[in-house]
Amino acid sequence: MSPSLLPRAWYLQGVATGISVAIGYGLGCTMAWVVRRCGIRPAWSARTRTLGWWALALTALVVIPTFLVLGSWWQQILRDLVGLPRASRSFYVLVLLIAVGVAAVLLAIGRGLRWVAGRLTAVGGRIVPGPVARLAAVVIVAVVMVVALDGALHRGLLSVAERSAQAVDESTAEGVAQPRAAERSGSPASREAWDSLGREGRSFVASGPTAEQISTVTGARALTPIRVYAGRESADSVDGIAQRVIDELHRTHAFDRKVLAVVTTTGRGWVNPNVAAAFEYVNGGDTAIAAMQYSFLPSALSFIADRETPRLAGQALFEAVHRTWSTLPEGKRPKLVVFGESLGSFGGQSAFASGADIVSRTDGALLVGTPNFAQPWGRITAGRDAGSLERLPIVDEGRHIRFASRVDDANLPGPWEFPRVVFWQHASDPITWWSFDLLLHRPDWLREPLGPDVDPGMRWLPFVTFWQVTLDMIFSADVPYGYGHAFGPDATELWVDILDPPQWNSAKTQRIHDAIAGR
Structure with a gap:
């Protein structure tokens, strides 16, 4: 919900938040898996588990509304900075719904791929040792995903887009x-x-x-x-x-x-x-x-x-x-x-x-x-x-x-x-500053003093900043001259x-x- 280079529409904020939630959940699951693989399996009592869930729920009840309010406020500050009229903050209630929906879809996709890999592992385990079958299954799923996204699906979408664009032309x-x-x-x-x-x-x-x-x-x-x-x-x-x-x-x-x-x-x-x-x-x-x-x-x-x-x-x-x-x-x-x-x-x-x-x-x-x-x-x-x-x-x-x-x-x-x-x-143009490096590395332009057209509250966060700047690009030219890509x-x-x-x-x-x- 934190500010980035340009004001974001509430629905794009929902998408950015949903993607970040899914990534955070995935990282948490990965860390938990590593801990278990190291042999650490805490034996929590039923009471401790119940208290933990209640603590998590109470924290969410405080943190989520607080950051929805802060997020809408930060966006108003950004709109003032670039000279855009202020937008209604009431739409930020819908950010939560969109974020949950996006995160749920991404989580379902991730679990679906894990299920496919599990089935392939089970089949392969009848022929080769378990670790080999598991590695082969992961490789097969990864290759199929790359081929689907970068191959047939990619070409198909581009073909449709080009025909549509040619008609507009x-x-x-x-x-x-x-x-x-x-x-x-x-x-x-x-x-x-x-x-x-x-x-x-x-x-x-x-x-x-x-x-x-x-x-x-x-x-x-x-x-x-x-x-x-x-x-x-x-x-x-x-x-x-x-x-x-x-x-x-x-x-x-x-x-x-x-x-x-x-x-x-x-x-x-x-x-x-x-x-x-x-x-x-x-x-x-x-x-x-x-x-x-x-x-x-x-x-x-x-x-x-x-x-x-x-x-x-x-x-x-x-x-x-x-x-x-x-x-x-x-x-x-x-x-x-x-x-x-x-x-x-x-x-x-x-x-x-x-x-x-x-x-x-x-x-x-x-x-x-x-x-x-x-x-x-x-x-x-x-x-x-x-x-x-x-x-x-x-x-x-x-x-x-x-x-x-x-x-x-x-x-x-x-x-x-x-x-x-x-x-x-x-300095506020996401077209110039977008890079895959934003996923894991803080760039110099966010280490150094920020430009006068950038919100002083912008901070680099792993994964999060990448998706924020990615979505900033969509309306990067729809701002007054002197900002963004205008x-x-x-x-x-x-x-x-x-x-x-x-x-x-x-x-x-x-x-x-x-x-x-x-x-």
Whole structure:
């Protein structure tokens, strides 16, 4: 019931509590089994057993209601911290019912597997010695479970999910209309059919600031930003899709622009509109953004079940663009930058062997909400300068690579040389901090001073914290900008830091920030 990174809905709290109860019960049973195997079998009297059960019941009557009240109170504090309206605390009565139900189901599954193993042991014991039969039974049950979950069931669920997601991908978001500008894929001048771009691709090419809007905000002449995109159905492989993006870059004369951005999208092709618009505003529309769709699966499913395709897509798109870009005369090349969020950050980084490789092959990068399993983010974080925080690492005194939760975090005392790379991540983002290591190891980000957007009462507990952070991920983007996995207009300040546009001032930055925020 204790607080974690983000507020949890009462029903998710019930699930987290139920899982923790089942794990606690399982650990208790395991410890009792070990004690009995060691030959320790206390002979409690009937009176002692009765008193023990009564003591346990009275303790439960005090502890359970107390922590239901505390849990609902802690969640209200978390909601205040991230700027969400307070929720009714009365629903926390239902947390107990859900927790008991979840724990009972998990317990039944565990006992069912134990029964199967027992039956197999009995059958095997007729052929081989008992200990061998018992070991064989456990191995068989474990293998069958792995095959069922990771094999047929896994593929079956993914197949159903992909078919459903593909149907959704054929729809178009409300208010999205086919662009008429030749600078956009899906327009009448484009070789990429509007219907082939996918739902997120259509939203991407049809949105963004116009040249007139950019001029109004910045007070300077602007160009119509180029946005090129290819959908999942446009080719049979990620390399084929990437080549169609290259063809669109040539068609729109994107290599003649001042800055070219390569973007790896999230699961089904989403690009953060705030980061993209800020990039275009800051550069006066003299930009091109290249992106592609590599999957029909939503990000949550890709995050769990398909991490290979984002990696291949990130490599394919960047390498295709870089090959063409590198053939141009040095004086006539656009600046080449990369950006991406979440799985897009993971996929985009997959094109690079290290932080130094990002610096050597780009003119800048903005990598947002990076998942914990991404590389080279993990190696960069692990190799941070001594004394710096895991949530805000300092690398090589900030010479090229810097981390930011708030925009001011990028302002370090030492010189910031070009190219500049920013990892934008919030201390309260479960996408960045979720890891299987949370099961048994307290991470540095929970040993060190917590971020300002994290409840000071958060503590690491074995097993418990893992499930709390796991469930935090479900609604991690449904919080105000600046918290969790929600990244907004602050991209403006970070792009200014990365690109350092000429004749710039803070008033322009604020006007762009306000325009993106809709003020």
